[in-house]
Amino acid sequence: MIHTLINMFSYTFMMRAITVGILVSLCSALLGVSLVLKRYSMIGDGLSHVGFGSLAVATALGLSPLKITVPVVIIAAVLLLRLSEKSKLKGDSAIGIISVTAMAVGVLSVSVSTGLNTDLYSYLFGSILAMTADDVTLSIILSAAVIALYVIFYNRIFAVTFDEHFAKAGGTPAPLYNMLIAVLTAITIVLGMRMMGSLIISALIIFPAVTSMRLCKSYRSVTLCSAVLSVVCFCIGIVISFLYDLPTGASIVTVNAVMLIVFMIIEKIVKR
Numbered sequence: 001m002i003h004t005l006i007n008m009f010s011y012t013f014m015m016r017a018i019t020v021g022i023l024v025s026l027c028s029a030l031l032g033v034s035l036v037l038k039r040y041s042m043i044g045d046g047l048s049h050v051g052f053g054s055l056a057v058a059t060a061l062g063l064s065p066l067k068i069t070v071p072v073v074i075i076a077a078v079l080l081l082r083l084s085e086k087s088k089l090k091g092d093s094a095i096g097i098i099s100v101t102a103m104a105v106g107v108l109s110v111s112v113s114t115g116l117n118t119d120l121y122s123y124l125f126g127s128i129l130a131m132t133a134d135d136v137t138l139s140i141i142l143s144a145a146v147i148a149l150y151v152i153f154y155n156r157i158f159a160v161t162f163d164e165h166f167a168k169a170g171g172t173p174a175p176l177y178n179m180l181i182a183v184l185t186a187i188t189i190v191l192g193m194r195m196m197g198s199l200i201i202s203a204l205i206i207f208p209a210v211t212s213m214r215l216c217k218s219y220r221s222v223t224l225c226s227a228v229l230s231v232v233c234f235c236i237g238i239v240i241s242f243l244y245d246l247p248t249g250a251s252i253v254t255v256n257a258v259m260l261i262v263f264m265i266i267e268k269i270v271k272r
Contacts, residue, residue: 008242016136017195017248021234023143024192028204029230030150031185033223034161036209043080043182044202046095047189049103050076052198055123056106065123066138070190076102077186081178126197126249139191146184157181158219196249204230207256214263215270233259 008014028044035041051073058068076098083094150157159167160174160181168174185205192201212225237252 004243005239008239013131014238014242016131016133018235018238020131020136020139020143020191021195021238021252022231023140023147024188024195025204025208025230025234026227027143027146027150027184027188028192029208029226030147030223031181031188032205032207032209032230033212033219033226034157034181035185035205036213037161041206041209042095042202043077043185044189044205046080046099047073047077047186048193048198048201049099051190051193052123053102053104053106053109055193057109060109060112066135066190066194070142070187073186073190074183077182078179081182122197123193124198126193126195126200126247131194135194142187142191146187149180149184153177153180162219196252200249200253203253203256204234207253207260208233211256211260211263214260214267229256229259 009018032041032044035043051069054069054072055065058065080094080098083098156167156172156177157180159170159172160177164174164178167177188205189201192204196204208226208230209222211229212222216222216225233255234252237255238248240246240255241248241251
């Protein structure tokens, strides 16, 4: 077992996956707490569909997928927020309309061009083998930016998460920080799609936060526990994936699901 694990770290593609995966897991967990508390956690699922649609169009046109998808998904996140706040459409309806439309456009683009090739398949279901050195560099830069912005504006994000009206009364520009959360989420979703796949990337946002809330009660403790859980579940998942030749994304999500069950059992024991 130890020899196998040592051998795992000798592969370049594994080191790339672990580096990006830990950063994306950390970003997802931090943002996930706010999104879950604001009952807007499914934005991750909607943006992942938008991301796939954008990737499909970029691939069909022969453009750089990540460089095109990041700004497109950011715009979609801002649009979702605007629709939820300004129009008669509620958050879940806006997410459904935009995500399904983007996915449909992506599928049509694929159909009239090359078909579902290996590159697009990896974005749909995830593949650690598909990550290039350029992907890793861009992911590290953007992940570092997401974490830095979250830490810098932690108090403001906390304020708009728990009581947006009180935050506005105190002079905090709540719409601006809601926008910041949406933009950071969009970046994180795009970074994680390459490895996790657009179909299950939202699990990284939802599971750690929901699991941590079983035992932790304060915002700070939930955030810290969520970050640790997300990274630990990712590491366990990727090791299982390597040892038993299983899909990486599915393995990581399964570990997160098991961890949620464990925390729920512990919660019931503690209450007794």
